[in-house]
Amino acid sequence: MPLRDRTARRRIAGRSTAMVAGVAVAFITGLATAPMTYASPSDPGALRWAPCGDLEEPGAECGTLSVPVDWGRPDGPRLDLAVARRKAADPGARVGSMVFGPGGPGDSGVEMVTDRISRFSPEVRRRFDIVSFDPRGVGRSNPVACSDDLLAERPSPELKTQADFDATVAYNARLRADCRARTGPVFDHLDTAQTVRDVDALRAALGERKLTFHGSSYGTLLGAQYAETYPHRVRAMLLESVMDHSVPTARDFLRSEAATAEDSFREFVRWCEAAEDCALHGRDVRAVWQDLLARAGRGELEDPAEPRTPLSSSDLVNKIAFRKFYGVDYAGLATAIAGMAASEPLPASPTSPAPLHPATPVFCSDWHLPVHDYRQYASLVSMMNVTAPDLPYLLPIHMTAACLGSPTANPQHRLDARGAPPILVSNALHDPATGYPWAVSVARQLGRSGVLLTYEGHGHGSVTNGSCMEDAVAGYLTDLVVPPRGTSCPAVPF
Structure with missing residues (x-):
C-alpha cells in the first residue's frame, strides 16, 4: 500500500x-x-x-x-x-x-x-x-434522516444568556442522537x-x-x-x-465570512446608486434595508413567499439578500426590497429561523469551531455585526451554534x-x-x-x-x- x-x-x-x-x-x-x-x-x-x-x-x-x-x-x-x-x-x-x-x-x-x-x-x-x-x-x-419535529425545534442562534447557550448544546446532542439512530452507521x-x-x-x-x-x-x-x-x-x-x-479558529472563520458577505452588500448598494433601472434608485438603500431589518425583528415583515407569515430578520438576510447575491440578481433584490418596504406591517409576533437541512452533519464533521461559553459566543456575534452591519445573523453563525458540542472528524489544517x-x-x-x-x-x-x-x-x-x-x-x-x-x-x- x-x-x-x-x-x-x-x-x-x-x-x-x-x-x-x-x-x-x-x-x-x-x-x-x-x-x-x-x-x-x-x-x-x-x-x-x-x-x-x-x-x-x-x-x-x-x-x-x-x-x-x-x-x-x-x-x-x-x-x-x-x-x-x-x-x-x-x-x-x-x-x-x-x-x-x-x-x-x-x-x-x-x-x-x-x-x-x-x-x-x-x-x-x-x-x-x-x-x-x-x-x-x-x-x-x-441521506441523513432526522426527526422533522426535532429539526423544527432548533433554538434561535440569537442566544441571550448562558442558559440559552447550554440549552443549544443540549439540543445539539439530542439531535445528533436522533439523526444517528435514523440514519445508521454512515x-x-x-x-x-x-x-x-x-x-x-x-x-x-x-x-x-x-x-x-x-x-x-x-x-x-x-x-x-x-x-x-x-x-x-x-x-x-x-x-x-x-x-x-x-x-484556524471560529473567530477567523466568522470574520472572513462576514467580510465577504458585507462586500457583496456594498457592491449591491453601489450598483443601485448607479443603475437607473434599480427599483431603489435615488433612495437611501441602506436606510430602507435597515428599516426592513427592524420590522423583521419585531415580527412585522410579511414573507413574500408566504402571505400573512412573518419573516425573521435572519431569513430576510439569508433567504432574500444572500440568495440573490449568489447569482448576482441585484435587480431582483432591489425589486424585492422595494416591495417589502411598501407592504403593510403585520401585527407584531414572534418569529423563528427556518429549519436547517439535515445534511449539515457533514459541515460539523469537517470544521472545528469551538465556542466555550455564552460570553465568547456573544463576542463572536458582536464581531460579525461590526464586520457586516447590514447582514446580522448570517448563516455561518447558525453553523457555529448548530455545531456547539459536536466532535470533529476532519478538522482544519494547511494543505500539503x-x-x-x-x-x-x-x-x-x-x-x-x-x-x-x-x-x-x-x-x-x-x-x-x-x-x-x-x-x-x-x-x-x-x-x-x-x-x-x-x-x-x-x-x-x-x-x-x-x-x-x-x-x-x-x-x-x-
Whole structure:
C-alpha cells in the first residue's frame, strides 16, 4: 500500500461525526428527490449504467457505486453512492471522464448532471463525460434522516444568556442522537476525508488512471484534500469558489465570512446608486434595508413567499439578500426590497429561523469551531455585526451554534499537496460566500501547484462567465494548458 494510502487510512480510522450547520442555499431550500432509476453493480467497485428516469432533457445515465461505510474498515458494512453521467457530446474528441464535486454541503451532484448540465461550458461538455454523485449522507446516497419535529425545534442562534447557550448544546446532542439512530452507521463517517476515498473509488470504476476533477464551493474542499491524499493520481483539477480549510479558529472563520458577505452588500448598494433601472434608485438603500431589518425583528415583515407569515430578520438576510447575491440578481433584490418596504406591517409576533437541512452533519464533521461559553459566543456575534452591519445573523453563525458540542472528524489544517500537477484555483473578486482571500490562500498553500485565475466580477461560481473564463478553463481541462500566473478575466455585465 502506498505511503499516502496508509496515512489516509490511519487518519480516517476511528473517526466520529456530528451535527448540524448550514452554509449554502441548499440548507434553506432542501434537496429535490424526484424518483430516478439506478442500475445496481454486481460487485463492489463496479459501475453499470442505465438511463435515468423522468428527465426533461434525456441522455443522462445513472448507476450506483458500492463503497465502505468506513474506509478504515474496508471489509465492513457498505453503502451505495448514487452516480450520474452524460457522455461527451463529441465522442471523437473525448478526453475522458470529468468528476464534478458538488457544493453545499448538501448539494446533489446527480441533479447537477441530470438537470443542470448547462452549468458546464459547451467545450467541456463536448470533450468530457460529465460525471457526478450524491456524496454520502446526501440525496440518494444514504441521506441523513432526522426527526422533522426535532429539526423544527432548533433554538434561535440569537442566544441571550448562558442558559440559552447550554440549552443549544443540549439540543445539539439530542439531535445528533436522533439523526444517528435514523440514519445508521454512515452518520459517523460523513466527513470529507471519507468522501475523498469515495472519489478515488469512482475514478477507478470509471477506468481513469488519473482524475480530472471540477469542484465548486464545498466541493473545493473535497478536491483539495484529494490532491493532498493522492497527488500523483491527479490529471487536472479545477477548484471554483474556494473554501480555505486552513482557517484556524471560529473567530477567523466568522470574520472572513462576514467580510465577504458585507462586500457583496456594498457592491449591491453601489450598483443601485448607479443603475437607473434599480427599483431603489435615488433612495437611501441602506436606510430602507435597515428599516426592513427592524420590522423583521419585531415580527412585522410579511414573507413574500408566504402571505400573512412573518419573516425573521435572519431569513430576510439569508433567504432574500444572500440568495440573490449568489447569482448576482441585484435587480431582483432591489425589486424585492422595494416591495417589502411598501407592504403593510403585520401585527407584531414572534418569529423563528427556518429549519436547517439535515445534511449539515457533514459541515460539523469537517470544521472545528469551538465556542466555550455564552460570553465568547456573544463576542463572536458582536464581531460579525461590526464586520457586516447590514447582514446580522448570517448563516455561518447558525453553523457555529448548530455545531456547539459536536466532535470533529476532519478538522482544519494547511494543505500539503506536494507532487500534485498544476491545480487551477478560480474565484470572483466579489463572491458572497467564499471570499477572494480564501482563494489566494489556497493557491499559496498549493505552492508550485497552485495557479490562481481571477474573475473580476461578482457571484458564487464564475467559470462560465464570459469567453475569457471559459477558454482558460477549457484549455486547462482538455489540453492541460495552464493559464499564466496572475491571469484575470474581466467582469461580464449583469
